[in-house]
Amino acid sequence: MFRHVLSLAVPACASLFLIACGNGEPVEPPVRPALVAQPVPAGQAFETYPGEVRARLESELAFRIGGKISRRLVDVGARVSKDQPLAELDPQDVRLQLEAVRAQLAAAEANLKLVRSERDRYRTLLGRQLISQSQYDNVENQYRAGEARLKQIRAEYDVAANQAGYAVLRATQDGIIARRLAEVGQVVAAGQTVFTLAADGEREVLIGVPEHAIERFRIGQEVAVELWSQPDKSYPGRIRELSPAADAQSRTFAARVSFVGDKVNAELGQSARVNVRVEGEVPLSVPMTAISAEKGAAYLWVVDQQSNSVRRVPVKVGSYGQERVSVLEGLKEGDWVVAAGVHVLREGQKIRPVDHENRPVEFAAQE
Numbered sequence: 001m002f003r004h005v006l007s008l009a010v011p012a013c014a015s016l017f018l019i020a021c022g023n024g025e026p027v028e029p030p031v032r033p034a035l036v037a038q039p040v041p042a043g044q045a046f047e048t049y050p051g052e053v054r055a056r057l058e059s060e061l062a063f064r065i066g067g068k069i070s071r072r073l074v075d076v077g078a079r080v081s082k083d084q085p086l087a088e089l090d091p092q093d094v095r096l097q098l099e100a101v102r103a104q105l106a107a108a109e110a111n112l113k114l115v116r117s118e119r120d121r122y123r124t125l126l127g128r129q130l131i132s133q134s135q136y137d138n139v140e141n142q143y144r145a146g147e148a149r150l151k152q153i154r155a156e157y158d159v160a161a162n163q164a165g166y167a168v169l170r171a172t173q174d175g176i177i178a179r180r181l182a183e184v185g186q187v188v189a190a191g192q193t194v195f196t197l198a199a200d201g202e203r204e205v206l207i208g209v210p211e212h213a214i215e216r217f218r219i220g221q222e223v224a225v226e227l228w229s230q231p232d233k234s235y236p237g238r239i240r241e242l243s244p245a246a247d248a249q250s251r252t253f254a255a256r257v258s259f260v261g262d263k264v265n266a267e268l269g270q271s272a273r274v275n276v277r278v279e280g281e282v283p284l285s286v287p288m289t290a291i292s293a294e295k296g297a298a299y300l301w302v303v304d305q306q307s308n309s310v311r312r313v314p315v316k317v318g319s320y321g322q323e324r325v326s327v328l329e330g331l332k333e334g335d336w337v338v339a340a341g342v343h344v345l346r347e348g349q350k351i352r353p354v355d356h357e358n359r360p361v362e363f364a365a366q367e
Contacts, residue, residue: 034310034351035340036303036361039284039331046224046275047319051207053227053270055198056240056258058178063089064166066189069182074195076180080171086195087182089167098160101153108153112146119143175199176268198268204240204259205272208252216276217242223257227264228271236260237274284331285324290339291317300331301338301345305363309350310338336363 067089074086122139125131179196182188225237241256257274291298298317301310315330353361
C-alpha cells in the first residue's frame with residue numbers, strides 16, 4: 001500500500017517542482033521560418049484596360065420609310081461598296097402610292113391644258129370687246145390655279161418616286177457590315193437601325209473606363225496599345241473621344257483610342273489592351289498573401305531588420321491585381337514584409353526570414 005501511494009506522489013511532486021522552477025513566466029515561442037519579400041512598383045507605372053478594335057467611323061443604316069423587310073442581301077462581316085443594295089422593303093405600298101400620284105399628275109396636266117385654251121379663247125374675245133374684263137379675269141384665275149395645282153402634284157410625284165427608291169437600303173460608303181439588327185419578315189419603322197457599317201479607313205480601340213478612374217483620363221492623352229495577335233509590339237495611341245456619360249449597364253465610360261503614326265494592321269473585332277501611364281508617384285505593391293485585415297482595416301507584418309522580429313503596420317491598399325495588390329500608404333520601398341503565413345504571427349515575434357527557395361535572407365542592415 002505504501003509503495004502505491006509513493007508511486008502517485010512522486011510525479012505530482014515533480015510537476016510542482018517544474019512549476020516552481022518556471023516562476024510562472026511565459027515560454028518564448030519558437031523562431032519560425034517566414035517567407036519575406038520586398039515591395040516593388042505597382043504595375044510598372046501603368047494601368048491596363050481591355051478593349052476591342054473598332055472602325056473610327058461607324059454608321060447606323062436604316063430605311064427612310066417604314067415597312068416589312070422582304071429581302072436581306074448581305075450578312076455580318078460582308079465587305080460592301082458605296083451604294084450597294086443591302087436590304088429591301090415590300091414595295092407594294094409605295095408603288096401603289098406612286099401610281100396614285102402619277103394619275104393625279106395626268107389629271108392636273110389635262111386640266112391645265114383645258115384652262116389654258118379657255119384663257120386664250122377669252123383673250124381673243126376680250127380683244128374684240130365681246131366679253132367683259134371680269135369674265136376674262138375669272139378665266140385667268142382658273143388658269144393660274146390649274147398651273148399651281150400641276151406644280152403641287154409634280155412635287156408630290158417626286159416625293160412618291162423618292163419613297164419608292166427608299167424601299168432599297170444602300171451602303172453609304174465602302175466598309176464592312178459589323179452588325180445586323182433586323183431580319184427578313186420583320187416590320188421596321190423609319191429610322192430604325194438595320195445594319196451597322198464599319199467604314200474603311202482608320203481603326204481605333206474602344207475601352208471602358210471605370211467610374212473611379214475617369215478623372216485620370218483626358219482627350220489627347222498619350223497611351224500605349226497592344227494587340228493580342230501581336231503580343232511583342234506596342235503601338236503609340238492617343239485618347240480621341242471620351243464619353244460624358246456612363247453606360248447604364250456596365251457603369252463605365254466609353255473611350256476611343258486612335259493609333260498614332262503609321263498605319264496599324266488591325267482587324268475589326270480584335271482584342272487589344274490599352275496601357276495608361278499613372279501620373280504622379282507610383283505606388284508600391286506586395287503579394288496578395290501578405291495582406292491581412294481586421295475590422296475592415298488592412299495591415300502588413302513588416303520585419304525589423306535589426307532583430308528579425310515582426311511588427312504590425314496598418315496600410316492603405318489600392319487596386320487588386322491577379323497576384324499583387326498596390327499599397328498607397330504605410331509602406332516604404334526598403335521594407336521587408338512577411339509574404340505567407342501571416343495569420344499565425346504575433347506582435348514582436350522573432351522569425352527566420354527565407355526566400356522562395358527556402359534560403360536565408362540577409363538584410364542590408366546586418367552586413
